[in-house]
Amino acid sequence: MSELELAGVEGRGATSAPKAWRPHIVALVCNWCSYAGADMAGTTRLQYPANVRMVRFPCTGRMSPLMILRAFEQGADGILVSGCHPGDCHYVQGNLVARRRFTIFRSLLEFLGIDMQRLHFAWVSAAEGHKWATVVEKVTTAVGEAGPLPKFGAPDDWQGLDLPAVEGDGPPEVSSDELAQLRSNIRQAAADLLSSGQVGVVVGYRAASMAHQMAPVTITSAAEAERLEWGSGCVNNLSTYASSALENHERVALVVKTCDLGAVTGLIREGQLSRDRVLLIGVQCSGVSTGSEIAAKCLDCSGTPHPICDLVVTVDGILESPPADAPDGTDALDPRDEQIAHLESLPADERWQYWQRQFARCLRCYACRAACPLCYCSSCVAEKHRPQWISPAIDNRGNSVWNTIRAFHLAGRCSGCDECARACPADIRLDLINRKLALEVERQYGALGLDAEEKTALVDFREDDSEEFIL
Amino acid sequence: MDRRSWTIDEAEMRHWLQALIDGEMIVVAPVEEDGVVLFRPITSAEQAVVEPSGKTRWSPKEFLFPRSEALYRYRFKGDRVQLEDPPPVGRPQILFGVRSCDSSGLARLDEIFLSGTKDPLYAARRESTTVVSVACSAADAECFCTAVGGSPVGEEGSDFQLVPINDGWMVRVVTDKGNDLVGDTADGWAAASADDLEQTEKIEKHVAEQIERNPVDSQWSKVLEGGFENEAWKRLAEHCLGCSVCAYVCPSCSCFDMNHEANAWCGEQCRSWDACTFAIFTHHASGHNPRSTPQKRYRQRVLHKFAFREDEDEPFRCVGCGRCVALCPAGLDIVDTVTAAVAAIREEGTDAAC
Numbered sequence: 001m002s003e004l005e006l007a008g009v010e011g012r013g014a015t016s017a018p019k020a021w022r023p024h025i026v027a028l029v030c031n032w033c034s035y036a037g038a039d040m041a042g043t044t045r046l047q048y049p050a051n052v053r054m055v056r057f058p059c060t061g062r063m064s065p066l067m068i069l070r071a072f073e074q075g076a077d078g079i080l081v082s083g084c085h086p087g088d089c090h091y092v093q094g095n096l097v098a099r100r101r102f103t104i105f106r107s108l109l110e111f112l113g114i115d116m117q118r119l120h121f122a123w124v125s126a127a128e129g130h131k132w133a134t135v136v137e138k139v140t141t142a143v144g145e146a147g148p149l150p151k152f153g154a155p156d157d158w159q160g161l162d163l164p165a166v167e168g169d170g171p172p173e174v175s176s177d178e179l180a181q182l183r184s185n186i187r188q189a190a191a192d193l194l195s196s197g198q199v200g201v202v203v204g205y206r207a208a209s210m211a212h213q214m215a216p217v218t219i220t221s222a223a224e225a226e227r228l229e230w231g232s233g234c235v236n237n238l239s240t241y242a243s244s245a246l247e248n249h250e251r252v253a254l255v256v257k258t259c260d261l262g263a264v265t266g267l268i269r270e271g272q273l274s275r276d277r278v279l280l281i282g283v284q285c286s287g288v289s290t291g292s293e294i295a296a297k298c299l300d301c302s303g304t305p306h307p308i309c310d311l312v313v314t315v316d317g318i319l320e321s322p323p324a325d326a327p328d329g330t331d332a333l334d335p336r337d338e339q340i341a342h343l344e345s346l347p348a349d350e351r352w353q354y355w356q357r358q359f360a361r362c363l364r365c366y367a368c369r370a371a372c373p374l375c376y377c378s379s380c381v382a383e384k385h386r387p388q389w390i391s392p393a394i395d396n397r398g399n400s401v402w403n404t405i406r407a408f409h410l411a412g413r414c415s416g417c418d419e420c421a422r423a424c425p426a427d428i429r430l431d432l433i434n435r436k437l438a439l440e441v442e443r444q445y446g447a448l449g450l451d452a453e454e455k456t457a458l459v460d461f462r463e464d465d466s467e468e469f470i471l
Numbered sequence: 472m473d474r475r476s477w478t479i480d481e482a483e484m485r486h487w488l489q490a491l492i493d494g495e496m497i498v499v500a501p502v503e504e505d506g507v508v509l510f511r512p513i514t515s516a517e518q519a520v521v522e523p524s525g526k527t528r529w530s531p532k533e534f535l536f537p538r539s540e541a542l543y544r545y546r547f548k549g550d551r552v553q554l555e556d557p558p559p560v561g562r563p564q565i566l567f568g569v570r571s572c573d574s575s576g577l578a579r580l581d582e583i584f585l586s587g588t589k590d591p592l593y594a595a596r597r598e599s600t601t602v603v604s605v606a607c608s609a610a611d612a613e614c615f616c617t618a619v620g621g622s623p624v625g626e627e628g629s630d631f632q633l634v635p636i637n638d639g640w641m642v643r644v645v646t647d648k649g650n651d652l653v654g655d656t657a658d659g660w661a662a663a664s665a666d667d668l669e670q671t672e673k674i675e676k677h678v679a680e681q682i683e684r685n686p687v688d689s690q691w692s693k694v695l696e697g698g699f700e701n702e703a704w705k706r707l708a709e710h711c712l713g714c715s716v717c718a719y720v721c722p723s724c725s726c727f728d729m730n731h732e733a734n735a736w737c738g739e740q741c742r743s744w745d746a747c748t749f750a751i752f753t754h755h756a757s758g759h760n761p762r763s764t765p766q767k768r769y770r771q772r773v774l775h776k777f778a779f780r781e782d783e784d785e786p787f788r789c790v791g792c793g794r795c796v797a798l799c800p801a802g803l804d805i806v807d808t809v810t811a812a813v814a815a816i817r818e819e820g821t822d823a824a825c
Binding site for chain 1: 504505506507509528529538539612613709710712713714715716718719720728730732734741743744746749751796797798800801802803804806807
C-alpha cells in the first residue's frame with residue numbers, strides 16, 4: 001500500500017510543502033455540543049477556514065483512538081477532537097472517560113513522533129459558535145505551520161540514533177550449586193502440590209533445544225516434576241497459559257518470577273482469572289536473558305519473590321508464607337527511563353524516523369499480541385474488517401496503526417513484563433513504548449500496584465483530572 | 472555452461488560487490504539495522520554484512536514474494552472506474568550473500584509459484600533476480616540444514632556462490648545468470664585450485680559435524696500423515712501461542728491472503744503474507760473453523776514442511792535454517808516436534824504399514 005495515492009490529499013508525504021498544499025484536518029465532534037456549536041457558527045455567519053471535515057459522533061466517549069489513527073493513516077495532516085464541557089455530557093460521564101483516554105493517547109502519539117501541532121482537543125458547547133470558529137482558526141494555523149504529515153515509511157538515509165546505555169546491577173547471581181538447589185526445590189514444590197491434589201496442573205519451565213533456552217511446560221503428575229528446570233532462559237511469562245491450563249483442571253500452579261506478577265494481578269483484576277484457582281510459586285530469580293545480556297527489566301530488580309506468592313522457592317527451601325520483611329522486588333525505577341527521556345528531548349521528526357524505521361521491520365506476525373498475558377481478547381481489533389480500522393497490508397501505514405493501538409490498549413494495564421518486546425523478531429522497542437505509557441499514566445493518575453481490587457486508570461476518571469492541553 | 476571458479480581475498484570480493492552496486496542492477500544484501508541483520512538494498516559495499524557464517528534475522532524471500540503487493544488498482548473517474556495494473560517489476564536485482572538454506576528456500580518458493588499456473592508477479596521478479604549465495608563455514612546454534620537434506624555449501628536456488636576459505640573466498644559460477652555477474656572483473660582473479668575446491672567438502676563435513684541433530688527420515692512423511700489424529704499433537708503443540716513468527720521468518724512459507732484497501736476515490740486489491748498458525752486463516756464465513764485449535768494449526772504447519780509430499784524424492788519444504796526454533800516465543804522446536812510425533816505415532820501402532 002505504500003504507493004496508494006489518495007486523491008484529494010496529494011502532496012502528503014512530500015518533504016517540503018508543495019505550493020498548493022493546504023492542511024487537511026479531520027474534526028471528530030460530539031453530536032450534542034460541538035456539532036451544534038459549529039452549526040451555531042454557521043447560522044451566525046461566522047467566517048472560519050474551510051480546511052476542516054467534520055465527522056459526527058454521539059459522544060467523545062465513543063471516539064476510539066483508532067479513528068484518530070485511521071485519519072492520520074488516510075492522509076489527514078491534523079485532527080481536532082471536540083465535545084461537551086465536563087459536566088455537560090449528555091451521557092453523564094462520556095467526556096470524562098474520554099479526557100483520560102485522550103490525555104494518554106496524546107502522549108503516546110507525541111512519543112511516536114507526531115507533532116502536537118497536529119492534534120487538538122477542545123470543549124465547545126452548542127452555544128459557543130464563536131469559540132468553534134476561534135478553535136478551527138487556531139487549529140488550522142497550527143497544522144499549517146506543522147506542514148504535511150511526514151511520510152509513513154522507513155526513512156531514507158537516516159543514520160539512526162544511539163540511546164543511552166542501560167545500566168544496573170541486576171539481582172544477585174546464583175552459583176551453579178545454588179541453581180541446582182533451586183531446581184530441586186521447584187520440582188519438590190510441584191510434586192507436592194500435584195500429589196496432594198492442591199492443584200491439578202503446574203505450568204513451569206523445561207529445557208528447550210538450544211543451550212540456556214527454556215520453554216514452557218505443563219505437567220499434571222508428580223512424576224513429571226523432574227522435567228522442571230530453572231535458569232536464565234526462563235523468560236516466558238507463564239500467566240499467558242493460565243486460562244488454557246484451567247480448561248481441564250480446577251486449579252493451576254504457575255511458576256512465576258516477580259516480573260510476571262503484574263500480569264497475574266491484571267488477569268484477576270479484569271475477571272480473566274480467579275485468585276482461588278491459581279497458586280503462585282514465586283521463585284528467587286537471578287535475571288533472565290535471551291542472548292548474552294541480562295534483560296533490561298532485570299537490571300533494577302532484586303529477584304526476590306513477592307509476598308503475594310502462595311509459595312516461595314529460594315535456595316534455602318520452600319516457604320509456605322514469604323517473610324513479611326521481604327522486599328517486594330518491584331521498583332519504580334527503570335534504567336530505560338533515561339532512554340525515554342532522551343527520545344523525548346529530540347524534535348518530533350527525529351522520533352518519527354526512529355519509530356518509522358522500526359515499524360518498517362514489523363512483519364505483523366502478532367507475536368507481541370500472542371506473548372502478552374493481557375492481550376486475551378478472543379477476537380482482536382486487528383482482525384476486524386467491518387469496518388477495517390487497521391490495514392492488514394504489511395507496510396508502515398498498517399504497521400504504525402497496529403503498533404500504536406496495541407500499546408494503547410495496554411495503557412494503564414501493561415505490567416511491564418516485556419514479553420511483547422522479547423517475542424518481537426524485529427527487535428521493535430515495544431518495551432520503551434509501554435514504559436512511556438506507564439510513566440504517563442502514573443504521572444497523571446497514580447501508580448497501580450499489585451492490588452487486584454484497584455481500577456485501572458483508563459476505565460476510571462475524576463472530575464478534576466488535568467486537562468491543560470484542551471482548548 | 473562453463474563452471475568457472477576463482478579464489479579471491481576479502482578486498483577483491485568487496486571491490487566486485489561495489490562494481491555490482493555501480494552497475495545496472497539493484498543489489499540487496501544483509502545490512503545491520505538497529506542491531507538486526509536484514510536484507511536491504513545497498514548503496515555501498517561497506518554496508519554489506521557478508522561473513523563466513525551467521526544469517527539474517529529473516530530470509531530474503533520478501534524480495535521475490537513481498538510482504539504486501541497490489542494485484543490491481545482502480546480509481547473512480549466521475550461515473551467511470553479506471554482499472555490499473557500494478558506497477559511493473561523495476562530494475563533487475565541481485566540478492567547478494569544469501570545463505571545456502573535461504574537459496575534452497577527460494578527454490579521451494581519457485582515450486583509453489585512457478586509450477587503449474589505461474590504467478591506472473593513472482594515470475595517476473597524471479598526472472599530479473601540473480602542470487603549470489605554464500606556458504607557457511609560454521610553452524611549457528613539453531614541450524615540443522617544437514618538434518619533435512621540440505622548442505623551448508625549447497626548451490627540449490629543460487630546463480631553464483633561464495634565459499635569462505637583461508638580468510639578469503641572461493642567463488643564459483645553456478646548458472647549462466649551468475650556467469651554474467653563477473654564480466655571483466657574476473658580477469659584479475661586467480662583461478663581456484665583443486666585444493667581450494669576440496670576445501671569446500673571439508674567445510675561441509677565440518678559444519679555437518681557441528682549440527683548435532685538426527686536426520687529427519689524421508690519415510691517419516693507417511694508416518695506423520697498416518698498419525699494425523701494422534702493424541703500426541705495436542706501435547707506437542709500445547710504451548711503454541713498462535714503468532715506467525717515461524718511462518719514469516721521461514722524461507723519457504725508462502726501463504727498469503729487477499730485484502731482490499733479503498734477509500735472514496737481509489738483502491739487496490741492487495742496480496743499480503745498470511746500464516747496457517749493464525750486462527751482466521753481457515754475461519755469460514757459461516758463461523759466454522761476446520762482448524763479450530765492452535766494445536767491443529769501448528770500441526771498443519773509442521774506437516775506442510777515434512778509431509779504431504781508427492782514422492783519420497785521431493786525435498787522437505789523445511790530447509791533447516793532454524794529461525795523458527797530460535798525465534799519461537801514459546802520455544803517450540805520443529806525437529807523435536809516431528810521426532811516426538813513420529814515416536815508417538817509408531818508407539819501407538821497406527822502406522823502398521825510403515
